[in-house]
Amino acid sequence: MFISVLDLFKIGIGPSSSHTMGPMAAANVFRDDIDQLILQTPGNRNHRAYCVLKGSLAFTGRGHATDRAVTLGLHGYSSASLAGQDVNALTAKLWATDTVQLASGRHIDFNPEDDIVFDKSDPLPQHPNGMIFYLLDEEGKKVLSETFFSIGGGFICTLAEISQLDAPLKIESAGTYPYPFDSADSMLEMSRQSGLSIAEMKRANELTRMSEQDLDQGLDSIWQAMCHCVEQGLTAEGRLPGILGIRRRAKDLFRQLETNPEKGTLNDWLCAYAMAVNEENAAGHMVVTAPTNGAAGVIPAVIYYLLKHEGGTPQQVRDFLLTAAAIGGVIKHRSSISGAEVGCQGEVGSAAAMAAAGLSAVRGGTTEQIENAAEIALEHHLGMTCDPVGGLVQVPCIERNGFGAIKAHTAAALACRGTGEHFISLDNCINAMKQTGLEMSHKYKETSLGGLAVSVSITEC
Numbered sequence: 001m002f003i004s005v006l007d008l009f010k011i012g013i014g015p016s017s018s019h020t021m022g023p024m025a026a027a028n029v030f031r032d033d034i035d036q037l038i039l040q041t042p043g044n045r046n047h048r049a050y051c052v053l054k055g056s057l058a059f060t061g062r063g064h065a066t067d068r069a070v071t072l073g074l075h076g077y078s079s080a081s082l083a084g085q086d087v088n089a090l091t092a093k094l095w096a097t098d099t100v101q102l103a104s105g106r107h108i109d110f111n112p113e114d115d116i117v118f119d120k121s122d123p124l125p126q127h128p129n130g131m132i133f134y135l136l137d138e139e140g141k142k143v144l145s146e147t148f149f150s151i152g153g154g155f156i157c158t159l160a161e162i163s164q165l166d167a168p169l170k171i172e173s174a175g176t177y178p179y180p181f182d183s184a185d186s187m188l189e190m191s192r193q194s195g196l197s198i199a200e201m202k203r204a205n206e207l208t209r210m211s212e213q214d215l216d217q218g219l220d221s222i223w224q225a226m227c228h229c230v231e232q233g234l235t236a237e238g239r240l241p242g243i244l245g246i247r248r249r250a251k252d253l254f255r256q257l258e259t260n261p262e263k264g265t266l267n268d269w270l271c272a273y274a275m276a277v278n279e280e281n282a283a284g285h286m287v288v289t290a291p292t293n294g295a296a297g298v299i300p301a302v303i304y305y306l307l308k309h310e311g312g313t314p315q316q317v318r319d320f321l322l323t324a325a326a327i328g329g330v331i332k333h334r335s336s337i338s339g340a341e342v343g344c345q346g347e348v349g350s351a352a353a354m355a356a357a358g359l360s361a362v363r364g365g366t367t368e369q370i371e372n373a374a375e376i377a378l379e380h381h382l383g384m385t386c387d388p389v390g391g392l393v394q395v396p397c398i399e400r401n402g403f404g405a406i407k408a409h410t411a412a413a414l415a416c417r418g419t420g421e422h423f424i425s426l427d428n429c430i431n432a433m434k435q436t437g438l439e440m441s442h443k444y445k446e447t448s449l450g451g452l453a454v455s456v457s458i459t460e461c
């Protein structure tokens with residue numbers, strides 16, 4: 001299996017990779033399909049597009065801005081193209097229009113208020129994040145339809161593709177890569193045989209599809225975007241969008257730490273940095289999937305701390321990201337990074353495992369110590385549910401990223417003080433996460449039907 005570091009870490013907008021970035025990408029694909037079809041249709045007939053959101057997308061799609069994402073995607077916007085734009089103003093403008101102009105210049109009818117349906121009946125059997133797009137002709141007859149699944153981290157697949165995927169995940173075959181590890185065990189073995197670190201093997205794999213310069217530029221762009229998120233979040237204030245009226249806290253926490261640094265602990269700084277990113281995500285601003293939007297704060301917080309407080313270097317950031325991506329790829333391949341599939345253990349748990357591995361790597365850990373660090377961090381997230389209050393990626397998500405960063409740091413420290421020998425392997429831990437996710441009630445998998453989400457009375461507008 002192979003997932004590029006530049007695909008796993010994607011620059012996009014909040015608040016959710018599976019509920020925002022994935023649906024936007026799917027709407028974009030359907031927009032192109034519509035264009036191809038109606039270009040072959042004589043005359044200027046009135047067509048109308050509509051979208052049915054299923055499963056978790058139906059239950060938490062309003063809070064996660066899935067309807068906004070579908071609208072933006074049908075109008076031709078992608079997550080990356082929106083970075084730095086005023087997404088709220090743009091969405092408000094598009095929301096008020098009844099038509100979409102396609103790339104060919106032709107127009108179709110689409111009114112987001114009427115043409116996006118949150119269908120809370122049975123989810124599609126293949127995956128909890130399903131969506132079906134339709135194109136109707138002027139008599140109301142369906143002339144085109146396509147089913148997509150948002151499978152975590154902004155990745156999507158079609159109905160035809162999902163049955164061919166193992167996990168089910170969209171991953172390239174490893175056949176053409178020099179180090180085709182598809183498990184932690186095979187990664188350890190290849191490292192022993194080659195004498196290369198995880199970062200060096202991952203780099204060698206990446207260089208079969210891009211130049212060294214492109215790879216390093218891509219890694220640097222990812223870090224610059226992550227760094228921008230941290231620093232934006234540390235200066236922003238006010239309340240986050242949505243019915244909860246949650247106040248941003250990262251700026252105030254950071255100010256306290258800067259004023260009295262002698263009173264600040266590692267945990268305080270990590271929380272400030274992680275919460276800064278996740279407040280940006282909750283605001284719908286630019287973030288980097290790491291490996292998802294909901295868990296976007298863990299890795300930037302650990303790297304930011306490394307650079308600002310521990311004398312880390314840009315080359316270390318590249319190795320950190322490559323190592324983290326190798327671990328994230330194995331988790332994604334063998335289990336899931338989607339809260340709708342396996343709960344928050346797959347999102348913040350995976351992010352913590354990736355960060356722990358990256359930090360161990362730049363501290364000079366052996367491959368065994370790095371694998372151990374990832375396992376420790378993941379192990380102590382097992383069973384963690386996804387129960388966001390009000391369907392918003394705010395409570396418990398924002399604080400949870402701070403805790404994920406702290407656990408990642410602790411896991412790296414523990415592993416680097418050991419020999420790398422340990423009782424539960426990372427592969428076994430990933431298997432446990434997958435099985436736990438399979439047995440977890442759908443109430444705790446991004447539907448906001450259980451746990452914290454029902455512990456308070458919220459009226460969704």
Ligand code: SF4
Nearest residue numbers: 294339344347386397
């Ligand atoms: S609880 Fe975890 S998995 Fe669920 S939305 Fe929040 S961060 Fe994502």
